[in-house]
Amino acid sequence: MNKLIATLIAGLFATAAFAQTPATTPTAPAAVKAEAKEAKTDAKATAKETKTAVKAEAKTAKVEADAKKDVAVAKADEKAEKADAHAKAHKTKAKAHAKAEKAEAAAAAPAPVVTK
Numbered sequence: 001m002n003k004l005i006a007t008l009i010a011g012l013f014a015t016a017a018f019a020q021t022p023a024t025t026p027t028a029p030a031a032v033k034a035e036a037k038e039a040k041t042d043a044k045a046t047a048k049e050t051k052t053a054v055k056a057e058a059k060t061a062k063v064e065a066d067a068k069k070d071v072a073v074a075k076a077d078e079k080a081e082k083a084d085a086h087a088k089a090h091k092t093k094a095k096a097h098a099k100a101e102k103a104e105a106a107a108a109a110p111a112p113v114v115t116k
Helices: 002-020 028-108
Strands: none
Touching: none
């Protein structure tokens, strides 16, 4: 009798253990394919977002570079104009000094004596 009870209990344990194992279904490969497809779609979307972000950054960098270039050109033009104005002022001062020296020389020279 002990052997019969032991066999029945062992059978119950075996049945319980067998019932808990997951059954393999033919839909599992389809699920795996669906997951792979979803992962692939996600990867493409991520790549597209990254590409868009990189393009946006490149455009921003280009605009910033153009702005910096414009500022540099404006500063260079300003310096050139300032240098031209300085040169013009220097030239005008030189002319004024020359006229003043000429006037001083004329005033310092004795007037010619006219005899008739």
